[in-house]
Amino acid sequence: MEKWEYTTIKIQLKGFQGGILEVKDFDDELNKMGEQGWELVSCFSTNGGSGYGREAIAVFKRRK
Numbered sequence: 001m002e003k004w005e006y007t008t009i010k011i012q013l014k015g016f017q018g019g020i021l022e023v024k025d026f027d028d029e030l031n032k033m034g035e036q037g038w039e040l041v042s043c044f045s046t047n048g049g050s051g052y053g054r055e056a057i058a059v060f061k062r063r064k
Contacts, residue, residue, distance in 0.1 A: 003064040011056040015047065021056065024063065030058070037062045 011029055014020040030040060038060035045056050 004061045005059050005061060005064050006041075006060050008057060009033070011058065013055055026056065033058075033060050 008035070009029065014022055024040060039062060040058060040062050042059040043056060046054050
């Protein structure tokens with residue numbers, strides 16, 4: 001049976017109240033994780049209470 005390990009990273013969104021995703025910065029983070037063998041399995045933004053996301057949460061997995 002395959003075994004997996006997981007990790008989670010936060011990526012801060014830009015803008016006064018958040019909500020602005022710099023795609024190149026996001027791609028850079030994803031590529032950096034991919035080079036280390038991590039595969040993205042989920043990604044979502046948190047709500048800062050004003051309807052804007054404050055950060056993106058990315059969940060990755062890789063074989064142990």
